[in-house]
Amino acid sequence: MENERFFVTLKAPAHLSAPHSIESSQPLALVPESSRVRRRAVGFDATTLWRITRMAFRYRWRMGLAITATILAAIAQIVIPQLIGSAVDNAHGLLADVQADTGATRSALFQAALLLLATSLFRGLCTLVQNYQGEAVGHLIGYEMRLRYYAKLQRLSFSYHDQIHTGDLMTRGILDIEGTRMWVSTGVLRAILLSVLIGGGAWVLAGIDAELTVVTLGFVPAVGVAAAVVRLKLRTLWYALQEELGVLTRVMEENLGGIRVVRAFASQVFEMARFDIISSRALAVLHKRISVFVTGTTSMTFIYFLAMALVLWIGGERVLEGRITLGDLAAFLTFITILQMPVRQIAWMVNSVARASTCGARLFEIIDLEPEIRDRPGAVALQAQEGVVRFENVSFAYADENGELPVLHGVSFEVRPGQVLGIVGPPGSGKSTIAHLLPRYYDATDGRITIDGQDIRDVTLESLRRMVNVVQQDPFLFTAAIANNVAYGDPWADRSTIRASTQAAQLHNYVAQLPEGYETPVGERGVSLSGGQRQRLAIARGVLPESRVIVFDDSTAAVDAATEQRIREALADVTGTRATIIIAHRLSSLMHADEIVFLEDGRIVEKGTHAELLAKRGRYAALHALQSQASDAELADLDSQGDTS
């Protein structure tokens, strides 16, 4: 219970004089606990890694080039210390051997220098090719993953999207693709570079002095293991930090978005206290991360320098004993300098393994999913004839982790072209579910739905959804011009078609008076539409594409009654020959329907025309009474007063 101390010691910041200082035995409201469930940050998943690697090797010549360049760069890296060593020996050799030919030594020095220059340049070029091709393959993989991920998200059923958090999907699509694509350059190529470098270096140095080689390379495993451990710890802490920061972000975002609530309740002190608790929690994790990081990196440098001291000592003794030359010692020291960076990179490699394992696994998890709702093998296009919709004994239950939640029980009805079916009922009675089943956003658990006699599960989704349009209550508007939003279902639509549908939806007059008209963007950089305008836009969007069946799912809830009536009249032309289903809780929206069903607890309890249902004096009539009570009664009231005045 680390957090507990905050509850008791938390005081309002000194510069905010609190009316009631926030000192309470009770925890503050709306301060989320840090989640105990952490994203699995550290893992090793051979299958995933292999799968990414296989993708990389599909770019055969790029990978070939990258690997060749990596090996050559490593070799050049090994050659450089030797060149330095021989140069030192050449220069120094004369002092030892006065007889030597000065001219020959000088030209040997010159050769060594040229070689050194050439090798350095060569190493640079090889590193360039290695890095570039490695990154290129990574980007190509990233590109491919991005497309596959995007395409899969488009096809996954509503039931999947209901369960998964949008933030999670975004993380996968951004960070996880990044982590996966880095695998080639930080994982595969770096492993090759390190093996060649350490292996080759050991082999060459061992030729000079085996024991000194052991001393020189002795620090590699020590630093490597330490680095890896630290790196993985940092990774876990990074996730912990991200989580705390995520909470902080959410709290700040909500505060700023709901600033009027904050002001209305004069709760700045409370909000600051809330901010401070979460903020200090994040800061604590940050500090911990800094400690781990600093301890790790500095002790690695320390071990490395100690190894260097050891080489100097033992190597120096050997020079004194005459077992190796001074140039050899210089070569050993240079080699150890060169190894400094790559050995630290062992840590990055281990990190890369963990990162690619988890990121790749999360991506493949989605990419490999089969959409729950998909065309059955041999599905054919829906053969449009009249457009008769029939529900036959349809039942449906939402399934989630808590089990099944039955929503519809044996619902049957029929709508014919040109007819309007109204569906009404209390909240939660299953009205919207009907709108969701018809275009197969979900599949019925029992019974069947047909259009012109064809079971909707036997036809292609694409043809079905082209035939059926649904206008939602709370539409999603895209950050694009109004015209683009209206033409969303048919982006080839011309101006007059767009205009016709906005006119039917009673939106044209509004759009026409905007300075940029139909090209006005919707959203932050353009107009912000009111609830009613959004719904009218959704109606325009829904009626624009040619379809045989149209469902209005409570799509005029935020539109006032008078406008709604005009929409209904205008739509009569547009929807004239279509089969129309209107779901609403306001009876004026659907009392003109050819048939009305009253839904309760997922069952049709009453069915008939407005007049018939009123005559039944059942639930529909009761609802009607409830709704007209206010207006009718008062209108009567008004009339009588009008008479008296």
Added chain:
Amino acid sequence: MPVANGTSTGPAQTDAGERNAPPRAVVGSQVSYEEEMFGAAFDGVVVRRFWRFVRPYRLQLAFGIAGVLAFTVTQLGIPLIVRSAIDNALVAGAGAQALLHVAVVAFVAVVVFNFVANFSQEWVVGRIAGHLLFDLRRAMYRHLQFVSLGFMDRTEVGRLMSRLQGDVSALQEFLETSIFAIGDLVLLFGIVCVLLWLNADLGLLTLSVVPILFLVRTVWLPHARRAFMHARETSSAVNGALAENVHGVRTIQEMGREEVNFALFDDKARDNLNAHLKASQFSNVLIPIVDGLTGAAMAIVVVVGGGMVLDDALDVGVMVAFLFYVQRFFDPIRSLTIQYSIMQRAMAAGQRIFEVLDVPIEVSDKRAAIELERSDNAIEFDNVTFGYVPDLPVLKRVSFRVAPGETVALVGPTGSGKTSITALAHRFYDVWEGAVRIGGHDVRDVRQQALGQQVAMVLQDPFLFTGTVYDNIRYNRHDATRETVMAAAQAVGAHEFIENMPRGYDTELEQRGGNLSIGQRQLISFARALVADAPILILDEATASIDSYTERRIQLALARLLESRTAIVIAHRLATIRGADRILVLQDGEIIERGTHAELLRQAGLYARLYRLNYASFDDMQSEA
């Protein structure tokens, strides 16, 4: 360069998306709040103001800088020790084992010192930077709690968030890098000095490669930066398109836009791919140049230095030391150029942050601001003139009084000034002329906290926070007990549906109460206002039509909420309007009619006309007029 046209093997030629691109389709034109700009790397004003945040940590900071310097000195010293070991102990003839041991011991000592210095510099600097990040963010966040609502209305949350996150981090990064930049600069000068000290001629000759590198980098930088920025832009374009796909997936499936969108997305993804390949070329092209220059410097040392050793003009140990320094030489240059970009970014970020901190707080407590008694519960508007834009008053000399316990309904078309009245009663803004009084006290004389406790507000959009239902109802009343919360929920008729939720009062609400219906959110916001228990209530009724069952419950809750309170209600529902003791009809910022429902109908003015038209909401009449 063999890699320059390597991109042609990618899937770059497919332009199917372009050919039949529908005229009316785009994906992901989401707004990006990242403003990348590269201005001056040093802005005196920003640094001075930033210093005010750094000041509290100045002692630690001094310690950190000392650590950086100590660390740099040890870095410089190590090759010198190797040199002395070689020249004093190892060169043929010197042959002194004791001297070798001295050198090794010195080496170890320096290494230990290096470790301590390294640890303290990294640790101290990292911690200070972390603290600064949070301090700066806190200062800005706190400021935003008090700045004028006008500013908050004008500014998108996303923009503010990018100040609170990206810009603040840029300044944190600035502090870290500028301290380490000191180390790099010292290291650079140190190496130059040591080289010149060891041997001036050889040093000068070796250093001659440095200007070349600077030249190359100067030519390279603007191009590379453009490539990097383009890569970043295409990335955010791709991510914006992905976000649209994630959030709008239901509409995309409903409207059958999968294929069109995929083709458009493919275009963006391919742009992104090509931009990144380009950027990768730029970032790697410097490697062979730096390596070549290092090689050249080493070659100079070998030929010239080796020659000098042969002529006995140079110790061989110095030559070895030179070779070591040369290999380390380019590191500080490289990190210094990176730090330069960071400083530019930080200055721009700093300007934006201080811009926010400079937004004036228009409404603040007077020095001798007073508290309110619970009995101060009358509202009075006395000749109030007010507007948001100079010379465009929204309210013109509005006067009225709401007696204790009375409910007044405000009715009028959109833009008539109803919302402004409610905002002024809570002193969200200050009036231009006249006065608003609560219990006879001018609201400008009252402490804002006191006012906040006296006047509760229910907004039209019942904004709820992520968290439990229980926490949302008690909100800032941390002393409210569970019983209080449940009693409030019961009073407004929310108890039943709350209990029916999976975890009752402990059910977590999704963002903005997404898992509740509008009606349910409304009821919870009523309960929240009830817990706040203020004697004055200001209520902006929701316009959205709600199913009749919930509607009735809300009307009952409303009656309960208004009971024994002084209230101003922006009313949209007939039932609410009729329930009020008095009605004020507003038009163009003036009260044109006032009275009870019956009186107003008899007046046969605007109210009566609107009423006869039987609108669901009185707000809509403007579009019909």
